Amino acid sequence: MGHVAWVFLIAKDFGARPAYLFAIFHPERVLGVVTMGVPHIPPGPSTYHKYLPEGFYISRWQPGRAESDFGRFDAKTVVRNIYILFSKSEIPIAAENQEIMDLVDPSTPLPPWFTEENLAAYGALYEKSGFRTALQVPYRSFGEDLKLPDPTVKVPALLIMGVKDYVLKFPGIEDHVKSGKVKELVPDLEIIYLPEGTHFVHEQSPDEVNQLILSFLGKHV
Structure with a gap:
């Protein structure tokens, strides 16, 4: 008898990495992934x-x-x-x-x-x-290389990003997200930008973020 998908993973900042890794290792158990502030990036040592x-x-x-x-x-x-x-x-x-x-x-x-x-x-x-x-986690674990055979996330995902989030200033991140390259790793990805959002969008605009998450959950239950 196979496993039944029964969990949504919702993560902020450095929680994005373990959330996406769980979805990669156990896609049959995951209904969807929501991250705030950090997209899925290719696993491997930070540069x-x-x-x-x-x-x-x-x-x-x-x-x-x-x-x-x-x-x-x-x-x-x-x-x-x-x-x-x-x-x-x-x-x-x-x-x-x-x-x-x-x-x-x-x-x-x-x-x-x-x-x-x-x-x-x-x-x-x-x-x-x-x-x-x-x-x-994560500052002292960036050097880990998990050598994933396939880093693609095969479940639905939502990325909520503040336009004023400093993470977009990291080398290559804004291009990775806005050019659509991130969807090579997360094909079924929806990206929503909050115009005044900073790195703490969930605390800055909790009602709006909660509604976005509930809407995503409703589409993929």
């Missing part, structure tokens, strides 16, 4: 460090340096700085004598859609867990 300056945040967040950078602040301040940095449309890159956390002026306000109550809740969670897992 972004070859095209971006040494201060590129992913290069800086390898073992030791990130712990030292984050360790200067409490968890709430680290979360605050990350939301400020990554809701912008530019890739966070530090100068030679800076760390990533130094890129945020302490007087900079939070994005208007991220409240002090949100910050307190997230800060409390990271106070307990620390940032090790958040740094490991």
Whole structure:
């Protein structure tokens, strides 16, 4: 008796990679995949460090340096700085004598859609867990090459992308998405752009994103 497809996978940012990998390895169990902020890209070692300056945040967040950078602040301040940095449309890159956390002026306000109550809740969670897992996946696992025989996603998929998402500034990403090359890897892909959307579209526009996801689920149940 074969397996019955029974799950939708919904993922944000670095969750896109494991979601798409699950769909590749177990297509018979997946009804569809929804990702926000990150498209399906060919699996394999990351090459972004070859095209971006040494201060590129992913290069800086390898073992030791990130712990030292984050360790200067409490968890709430680290979360605050990350939301400020990554809701912008530019890739966070530090100068030679800076760390990533130094890129945020302490007087900079939070994005208007991220409240002090949100910050307190997230800060409390990271106070307990620390940032090790958040740094490991994906920043410290990009070098893994899974050697997939076929990286094609054979189930329906939806990509929700903010037009102001800094990820589109990564070398090759905007062309990969907007030229349609991504559909070579995900043939049954629908792409929806939110004009004012940043990297945090799900928190910035939760009602709109929820409706898009529900509509996708309704089409593929």
